[in-house]
Amino acid sequence: MTTICGIRFREAGKVYYFDPAGLELQPGQAVIVETARGIEHGEVVMGNTEMPEERLTLPLKRVLRLASSEDSRQAAENVRREQEAFDICLQKIAAHKLEMKLVDVEYTFDRSKILFYFKADGRVDFRELVKDLASVFRTRIELRQIGVRDEAKMLGGLGICGRPFCCSTHLNEFQPVSIKMAKEQGLSLNPTKISGTCGRLMCCLKYEQESYEALLGSTPRPGTLVQTASGRGIVTDVNLLRGHLTVRLQDDEQVVVVPKQEVKVLREGGPRGKKPEPEAPPPQETT
Numbered sequence: 001m002t003t004i005c006g007i008r009f010r011e012a013g014k015v016y017y018f019d020p021a022g023l024e025l026q027p028g029q030a031v032i033v034e035t036a037r038g039i040e041h042g043e044v045v046m047g048n049t050e051m052p053e054e055r056l057t058l059p060l061k062r063v064l065r066l067a068s069s070e071d072s073r074q075a076a077e078n079v080r081r082e083q084e085a086f087d088i089c090l091q092k093i094a095a096h097k098l099e100m101k102l103v104d105v106e107y108t109f110d111r112s113k114i115l116f117y118f119k120a121d122g123r124v125d126f127r128e129l130v131k132d133l134a135s136v137f138r139t140r141i142e143l144r145q146i147g148v149r150d151e152a153k154m155l156g157g158l159g160i161c162g163r164p165f166c167c168s169t170h171l172n173e174f175q176p177v178s179i180k181m182a183k184e185q186g187l188s189l190n191p192t193k194i195s196g197t198c199g200r201l202m203c204c205l206k207y208e209q210e211s212y213e214a215l216l217g218s219t220p221r222p223g224t225l226v227q228t229a230s231g232r233g234i235v236t237d238v239n240l241l242r243g244h245l246t247v248r249l250q251d252d253e254q255v256v257v258v259p260k261q262e263v264k265v266l267r268e269g270g271p272r273g274k275k276p277e278p279e280a281p282p283p284q285e286t287t
Contacts, residue, residue, distance in 0.1 A: 002053050004060065006046030007033060012153065014172050019060040020048050030067035030075075032109070041067060041075045041109040071109075078107040085137065089116055092132050100124050103146060104154045113140040119151050149174055152198040159196060166203050177201040181209050184216060186240065215240045219260055223269025228258050235269065 005025045006015040018033055025031065029044045067075075086105045093100060100120040107114055114137055118124075126143050133141045146154075149167065156168040167174065182194045182205060196202045220226060224235045228247055233256070237246035243260050 001050040002056060002058075002060075003048055004051050004056065005044055005048055005063065007031060007042040007063075008045045008172075009040055009042045012168050012170055012172070015045055016042075017051070017056060017060060019062045021062045021064075023063055023066065024048060025063070030072060032064045032067055032071055034061045034064055036061075038108045038112050039064070039110045041071060075109065078109065078111065081111075082107055085114055085116075088136060089133060092129055092136075096126075096129050096132070098124055098126060098129060100126070103151050111139060113142060116141070116143045117146050117150070117154065118143060119146055119148070148198040149200055152196065157197055159202075161204075165197070171203060175203065175206045177203060177205050181205045181212075184209070184212050212240060215243075219243070220245060220263065220265055221269055224265055225267040225269065226263040226265055228256065228263050230254070230256055232266065 003020060004017045005020045007018050008015050016035075023031075024047075025044045026047045027044055031042055031044055033040055033042055082105045085107070086102065089102055089105065093102060099122075100118045102116065102118050104117040105114065106117070114133075116133070124145070130141050130143060152165055153167040153171075153174075157165055159165055177200070179189070179194075179201065182189060182201070185205065185208065187194055187205075194201055194205065219238055219240060220235050222235050222238060226233060226235060226245070226247060228249070231249050231251050233247035233249040235245050236248050236255070239245075244257050245260050245263060246255060246257050247263070248255050
């Protein structure tokens, strides 16, 4: 087991594991850490915790110290400089007539590098832009092309539910979302109803997917032959959350709605259906 702490550098950003280096850290504390891109100012979101080494990528970077008031002032100054750099970069992009949209600017804590995040439909030759920016800021310049989901995470906004974007408030990482999830959850496949503001499938489709998969595994599919208290029938519709089945009886074509616990599956239906094992015959009497 290794003692680690979890630190985040941006709001709703990814949590990275560090070696606390003997410090007793608590969530909410500001710290100065060593990272692959230099010295950074971050926030502790997970205090000292024991974790198996096989779950970690060793060796871990170290926490250098707790952030001082001077460190906090420098972090605030970096935020002010980032807005200035954003405005200057916009002017340079226009001057070079580049087809790219500047999304965000980030200074490293020690100001040894400035990162410019942008979105573009294709590849952009920004070599001259980098040279121009380097001559202005006199430091290392890095341009990173991002996708529409990353843009939504950085900029924030309100979703169709009326609440702030999940990606910009609490999601540390994007989870894969597929159209299959919408189908299994019985949602409309209209793209405008299952897509977020970024134009991709909504992240919240992932939240209840495990529950839906469990319910699908224990609920007869449409097309299944079942025995109900009213007789045999075919399942025509399923309400997964309520656990109710709509069954069309074979004898009189009557439609009934019954709880799934009150039916017996005689022959499974659906695309992945299979016939159940036949019942054993009753024992015969011998003389």
